[in-house]
Amino acid sequence: MIEIKDLTYTYPGKSIATLRNVNIDIPKGEFVLLTGPTGCGKSTLLKTINGLIPHLIGGKMEGKVEVAGLDTRKADVSSLSQIAGMIFQSPDDQIFSTVVQDEVAFGPENLALPGYMIRKRVDEALDTVGLDNFHCRATHMLSGGQKQRLAIASVMSMAPKVLLLDEPFAQLDPQGTSEVLSTIRELNENGMTVILVEHRIYEVAHVVSRVMVMDNGGIVLDDEPERALKEISNGIKPYLNPPDHQTFLLSGEKDSEETALEMKGVSFQYDKGADFVLKGVNLRIKRGEVVSLMGNNGSGKSTILLHFTGLLRPSRGQILVFGRDISRLKTRRPSSTVGFVFQNPNLMLFNETVWQEIAFGPKALGLEGPGIDQKIDDIMTAMDITELRDENPLALSGGQRLRVAIASILSMGPEIILLDEPTSGQDKSSTDGLLGHLYGLSKKGITILFTTHDIEAAIRWSDRLLVMNGGRIIADGLPVEVARETRILKKAGLRPPLCLEPGNILGIEAISSQGG
Amino acid sequence: MFKIRALTATEKKGSLIYRLDPRTKLIVLFSIGMIVIGLDRPWHLLILFIFTVMGHILAGFDLSKYKVTLLIILIGLWGVVMSQGIFYREWPRTVILTIIPRDLPIVGQLTGGVYLYRQGLLYGLAQGLRFATMIASGLLIAWTTEPRDLLLGLIRLRLPYGIAFMFITSIRFLPILISELTTVIEVQRLRGAGPIKLGKGTIRSVIDILTPVLANSVKRAATLGASCESRAFNPNRPRTYLRELHYRWWDVLISGLSIAAAIAIVITKMTFLLYRIDILYLSQLRWLYAIAREL
Numbered sequence: 001m002i003e004i005k006d007l008t009y010t011y012p013g014k015s016i017a018t019l020r021n022v023n024i025d026i027p028k029g030e031f032v033l034l035t036g037p038t039g040c041g042k043s044t045l046l047k048t049i050n051g052l053i054p055h056l057i058g059g060k061m062e063g064k065v066e067v068a069g070l071d072t073r074k075a076d077v078s079s080l081s082q083i084a085g086m087i088f089q090s091p092d093d094q095i096f097s098t099v100v101q102d103e104v105a106f107g108p109e110n111l112a113l114p115g116y117m118i119r120k121r122v123d124e125a126l127d128t129v130g131l132d133n134f135h136c137r138a139t140h141m142l143s144g145g146q147k148q149r150l151a152i153a154s155v156m157s158m159a160p161k162v163l164l165l166d167e168p169f170a171q172l173d174p175q176g177t178s179e180v181l182s183t184i185r186e187l188n189e190n191g192m193t194v195i196l197v198e199h200r201i202y203e204v205a206h207v208v209s210r211v212m213v214m215d216n217g218g219i220v221l222d223d224e225p226e227r228a229l230k231e232i233s234n235g236i237k238p239y240l241n242p243p244d245h246q247t248f249l250l251s252g253e254k255d256s257e258e259t260a261l262e263m264k265g266v267s268f269q270y271d272k273g274a275d276f277v278l279k280g281v282n283l284r285i286k287r288g289e290v291v292s293l294m295g296n297n298g299s300g301k302s303t304i305l306l307h308f309t310g311l312l313r314p315s316r317g318q319i320l321v322f323g324r325d326i327s328r329l330k331t332r333r334p335s336s337t338v339g340f341v342f343q344n345p346n347l348m349l350f351n352e353t354v355w356q357e358i359a360f361g362p363k364a365l366g367l368e369g370p371g372i373d374q375k376i377d378d379i380m381t382a383m384d385i386t387e388l389r390d391e392n393p394l395a396l397s398g399g400q401r402l403r404v405a406i407a408s409i410l411s412m413g414p415e416i417i418l419l420d421e422p423t424s425g426q427d428k429s430s431t432d433g434l435l436g437h438l439y440g441l442s443k444k445g446i447t448i449l450f451t452t453h454d455i456e457a458a459i460r461w462s463d464r465l466l467v468m469n470g471g472r473i474i475a476d477g478l479p480v481e482v483a484r485e486t487r488i489l490k491k492a493g494l495r496p497p498l499c500l501e502p503g504n505i506l507g508i509e510a511i512s513s514q515g516g
Numbered sequence: 517m518f519k520i521r522a523l524t525a526t527e528k529k530g531s532l533i534y535r536l537d538p539r540t541k542l543i544v545l546f547s548i549g550m551i552v553i554g555l556d557r558p559w560h561l562l563i564l565f566i567f568t569v570m571g572h573i574l575a576g577f578d579l580s581k582y583k584v585t586l587l588i589i590l591i592g593l594w595g596v597v598m599s600q601g602i603f604y605r606e607w608p609r610t611v612i613l614t615i616i617p618r619d620l621p622i623v624g625q626l627t628g629g630v631y632l633y634r635q636g637l638l639y640g641l642a643q644g645l646r647f648a649t650m651i652a653s654g655l656l657i658a659w660t661t662e663p664r665d666l667l668l669g670l671i672r673l674r675l676p677y678g679i680a681f682m683f684i685t686s687i688r689f690l691p692i693l694i695s696e697l698t699t700v701i702e703v704q705r706l707r708g709a710g711p712i713k714l715g716k717g718t719i720r721s722v723i724d725i726l727t728p729v730l731a732n733s734v735k736r737a738a739t740l741g742a743s744c745e746s747r748a749f750n751p752n753r754p755r756t757y758l759r760e761l762h763y764r765w766w767d768v769l770i771s772g773l774s775i776a777a778a779i780a781i782v783i784t785k786m787t788f789l790l791y792r793i794d795i796l797y798l799s800q801l802r803w804l805y806a807i808a809r810e811l
Contacts, residue, residue, distance in 0.1 A: 086746045093735075096743075102664050109755050112753070155747070347729070348728070360709075
C-alpha cells in the first residue's frame with residue numbers, strides 16, 4: 001500500500017535534512033505505530049505520504065513515495081486526499097465548521113459529488129466513528145474525544161485507503177483517548193491501513209501490528225510489536241524507556257508542616273444558574289510538597305489552579321495561600337508568591353528573546369540588578385536553555401517553549417508553582433527532565449501543584465496524588481496507593497498505570513513503595 | 517469562555533426572522549446600508565433605527581446580547597454626537613453651550629474657545645443613528661443566521677467561494693481568539709504586567725498582548741490549511757453542497773420591498789443631486805425634488 005524508497009527531505013530554508021534515506025514498505029491493512037523523540041521527523045514522514053510535502057510545503061525531496069500505486073510527487077493533493085487521509089494533533093485546529101455534518105461533508109463537497117452521494121458518505125462516516133446521532137450537533141459542544149472522532153469522520157468521508165494520525169491523543173483526556181483508539185482499531189479491523197504517530201507506545205502497542213522507531217530522520221527499528229517492545233525495554237533509546245516496574249520515585253513525607261495552599265469548603269460556578277464546577281472542595285497542601293491532580297476534562301482540575309492564582313474567586317468557601325485568605329481580595333492581581341504555567345505555553349511567550357522573556361517578570365516586579373541577571377542565568381542553566389538565550393521563544397520546539405515558560409515563572413522567585421498539564425504532548429524524556437527539575441525545586445521548599453493525564457508521571461514525580469471527578473476530590477494519598485485503587489481510577493475515567501496491569505494479573509507487587 | 521460563546525452564538529427560535537432565507541437577510545442589510553446613506557434627517561434615521569430595534573425584539577435574544585448591542589450603540593452615539601457637536605465647522609451654527617470661553621487664559625486663547633453647536637449635534641445625531649442602525653441590523657443578522665447558512669447565502673449571491681469560506685471560518689474562530697486574548701492578558705498580569713494605560717508604553721503593551729495570539733493564530737492557520745488541502749479543498753474548482761437554501765414567498769416579498777425602497781431613495785437623492793449641481797433639471801420632477809429635500 002505504501003512504498004517509500006531512499007526518501008530524503010529538507011524543509012525550505014533549512015540546510016539539514018529532516019528525513020534521511022528512509023525506506024519503508026507497508027502492506028494493505030497494516031497498523032503501524034511510528035514513534036521516536038520530538039523532532040525526529042515522524043510528522044514530516046506522514047506529510048510526505050499524503051502529498052502535503054512537497055505540494056503544499058515545498059522543500060527539497062529526493063527518493064520516491066508511492067501510495068496505492070500513485071507517486072505522491074506526480075499526483076496532486078486532491079487525488080492523494082482520496083487515498084491517504086490525515087488527522088492532526090489538535091482537533092480544535094482542524095475543525096472549522098460549526099455543525100458536525102458540515103464538517104464531514106466538506107471533503108465530498110470539494111470533490112463535487114452529487115448531493116445524495118454526499119449525504120450517504122456523511123452518514124457512513126459518522127456511523128463508522130460512532131457519531132451517528134450527532135449530524136446537527138454544534139461542533140463546539142463536543143468533548144475532546146468526540147471532536148477527534150469527528151476529525152476522523154471528516155477524513156473517512158473521502159473514502160481513503162490509508163489513515164495517517166499525527167499524535168491524535170496528545171490533547172485528549174484518558175476517556176477521549178480510549179474512545180478514539182477504539183475507533184481507529186475498528187477501522188483497521190475493517191481493512192484500513194493505519195499509521196499512528198504516538199509517544200505513549202505502551203498505551204497503543206497492544207493494538208498495532210508493527211512498530212517503527214525513528215531517530216534523527218531515519219528508521220532505527222522496524223519490527224512486530226512484541227519484539228520491538230523487547231528491544232525498547234532493553235533500552236535502544238533512553239526516551240523510549242518503558243514505565244518503571246520497580247523504581248518509582250517516592251520521597252515520602254516532607255519535613256515542613258507549614259500549609260502553603262488551602263481550600264476550605266470551596267464551591268464554584270462560572271455563571272449564576274450554571275452547574276457547580278467545584279463542589280465543597282477541602283484541600284491542604286504543605287510547603288515543599290509536589291502534588292499531582294488527575295481527572296477527566298471538566299472534573300475541575302484547572303479551576304482549582306485558577307483559584308490559587310487569584311484569577312477566580314470561589315462562589316462559597318475560602319482560599320488560603322500561606323494562611324492568607326485571598327478569596328475576597330479586592331484586587332484580583334496575585335502576588336509573586338504563586339507562579340502559574342498555563343496549558344498552552346505559546347500564550348505565555350511574547351518577548352523577542354528567551355532572555356527577555358525570563359527577565360520580564362522580575363523587571364515588572366522591580367527586581368532588577370546584577371543579582372537578578374545571575375539568577376536568570378542560573379535558571380536558564382537549570383532548565384537547559386542557555387544556548388537558546390537569544391532565540392525568539394515562539395520559534396522554539398514545543399518542549400523548549402514549555403521550559404522557557406516555566407523559566408519565566410521561576411525567575412520571579414515563586415514559593416508555589418502551579419502547572420496546567422505540563423506533560424501534554426511531551427515525550428517521556430522531556431516529561432521526566434521537566435518534572436525531575438521541579439521535584440528538585442520542591443526539596444528547596446517550593447510547593448508544586450500540577451494537573452496531568454499521565455498517571456506514570458504523576459506516580460513518578462509527585463508526593464501526593466489527588467483524583468477529581470465531578471468537582472469533588474475522590475482520592476487523595478500517596479501516588480502508589482491511589483494508583484492501586486482501580487475502582488476509583490475507573491470512576492474518574494482514568495486508566496490504571498500499565499505497570500500495574502501485568503502485576504495484578506501475575507499477583508506481584510509492580511510498584512515498590514520503597515523510596516528511591 | 518461561556519460568556520464569549522454566548523455573545524457570538526447564533527440563536528434558534530421560531531419567529532419569522534429566523535426563518536428568513538440568509539439571502540433575504542443579506543439583501544435587507546445591503547438595502548438598509550443604501551437607505552441610511554440616502555437619509556439625512558435624524559427623525560427619518562431614528563424611524564429606521566426603531567424598525568431595526570423591532571427586529572431585535574422580535575428575535576427575542578438572550579439578555580447578554582441586548583446589553584452588548586446597547587453598549588456598542590451608546591458608546592458610538594455618544595462619541596459621534598459629541599465630537600460633531602464640538603468640532604462642527606459649517607455655517608450657520610448656533611452655540612448652545614460654551615465649554616471653554618475664548619477669553620480664558622492660555623487654553624481659551626490657544627483653542628479660540630470650545631463650543632457645543634446645535635447644528636453639529638444634529639449632524640452628529642444623524643451620523644450616530646446611521647452607525648447605530650448598521651450595527652443593530654448587522655448583529656441582528658449575525659445572531660439569527662447560522663454561519664453555515666450565511667456561507668451558502670453568500671455563495672448563492674455570487675460571492676466567490678474562497679472569500680465566503682475565509683469569512684465564515686474567521687467567524688468560527690472568533691470566540692477562540694477572544695478567549696486566547698483573555699488568557700494572554702491574565703498570563704501577563706500574573707507575571708507582573710500592569711493594566712494597559714494610555715500614554716508611554718501603550719503600544720508596547722498592545723504588541724505584547726497581540727504577539728502570542730497572532731503567533732498562535734498563524735500556527736492554527738497552517739494546520740487548518742493543511743487540513744483543508746488534505747480534503748481536496750480548491751477554491752477555484754466547482755464544488756457541490758450538501759444543503760440547499762429555500763427561497764419562499766415571504767423572502768421574495770421582503771427582498772423586493774427592501775430593494776425597491778433602497779432604489780427609490782437612491783434615485784430620488786441622485787436626481788436631486790443632479791439638479792443641485794446644475795446638470796439636469798426637469799420641471800416635471802419638482803415633486804421629487806421636494807421629497808428629496810425632506811429626506
